[in-house]
Amino acid sequence: MQTPPHRPNSGPNASPVNPMPPFVVALFLLIAGIEIAFSAGARGLVGGPGAVGWRLEAVQAYAFSGDVFGWMLANGQYPKEHLIRFVTYLFVHGSFTQAAFAGVMLLALGKWVGEVFGALPTLAVFFGSGVFGALAFGLLTNDPVLIGAFPAVYGLIGAFTYLLWVKLAATGEHQGRAFSLIGMLMAIQLVFSVIFPNGSKDWVADLAGFAAGFAISLLVSPGSWHRIRGKLRRD
Template identity: 60%
Template sequence: MAIPDHDIPRAPRPVNPLPWSVVLLFLAIAAVEIVLSLGARGIIGGPGSVGWRLEAIRSYGFVSAVLHWMMEQGVWPLEQVMRFVTYPFVHGAFTSAAFACVMLLALGKWVGEVAGAWSVLITFFLSSVLGALVYGLVTNDAYPLIGAFPGIYGLIGVFTWLLWVRLKASGDNEFRAFTLIGVLMGIQLVFGLLFGAANTWVADITGAVAGFLAAPLLVPGGWSAFLRRMRRD
């Protein structure tokens, strides 16, 4: 007698599937980096492909001077405004893109399972946009802002908020929730001192703050849970 499919026990999956938004962001970052890396090595695109990365940075990176110009002139051309959402997908080197992908997969999976796939996407772009905006307003760097890290720091902000609420509810020291951000910023400071300081930390910190503040609205039941925690104090 045939056994119905629904009665057949299924082996547990060794790895839980990633949220679709994390896969989408990962593929976008990886695809751009693969093309730029292959072009830099002359494997695709011919001799002109060696300059693809610089051209991508010039065309899609976020530039503080462009923001100041748009604000002064009161005009917002689409090809310039789009830099707010295109710069996270261009990196300065393969190692930077690879590190961003690893962090995205780890944090995106965790946040996506708790808050949902759409929350990952919203957090990533909200943090990227606000990170670029604050970076453009407070710095005058000539070199464009590039890389996915402001958006990834936004996911760290959501992770920090969730951990903060959990520690607060259990009576533990809630400031432990900020350890990850502190460690990462410390590493970034060391690299800045060793290889030359950069103001990209402004965008990263802004992204983290944006993710932390947006978390109660993005996590299902997050706002009500936050209010309950605060009322108990």
């Protein structure tokens, strides 16, 4: 199994700080810009009196809705204005704090994964994990609404885990260590679910996003198709 390619700017004359991949910055700015507009509107700084309800209006129009998803399955109809919810919910957050945490994790994980994978594979992980997370949420829970970028961010954690998994295999170390981060995060989620048993089941979407991110990485990571073809030929 091949090790992940060298990250850019790794030579002796490299800058000590690698530039953030532009597509990661674009995703972050989209999340941040929307949240700044909501927060400013709620405080009456922009938009006039109607701006107080911008967040609620966005949730109604762009959040992933379990009820709408159930209606689509029951009727076999999939209008575009509802299908886009599988993606748009990632950019609507319930609070400034939720958006800030998601944005910081996006920058950290997106930089690491993006420098190895490149733009299109990383975006495939981000949006693919978001879609799969929403799908799992709609099928496995009765919660009405899913918002926030965390399922896609957990997908990036899945890609990060995959890269560690490959690296550990190449060095002969135990590959189970690659899953320590997701194990810790899900343990925290479990503690919160015990403390708040009637809370949101967003963790279902997060875990599904992680699984999707790891699986997508198997297909889109550098050299993945070469490894898969080689394994099929050996089998």
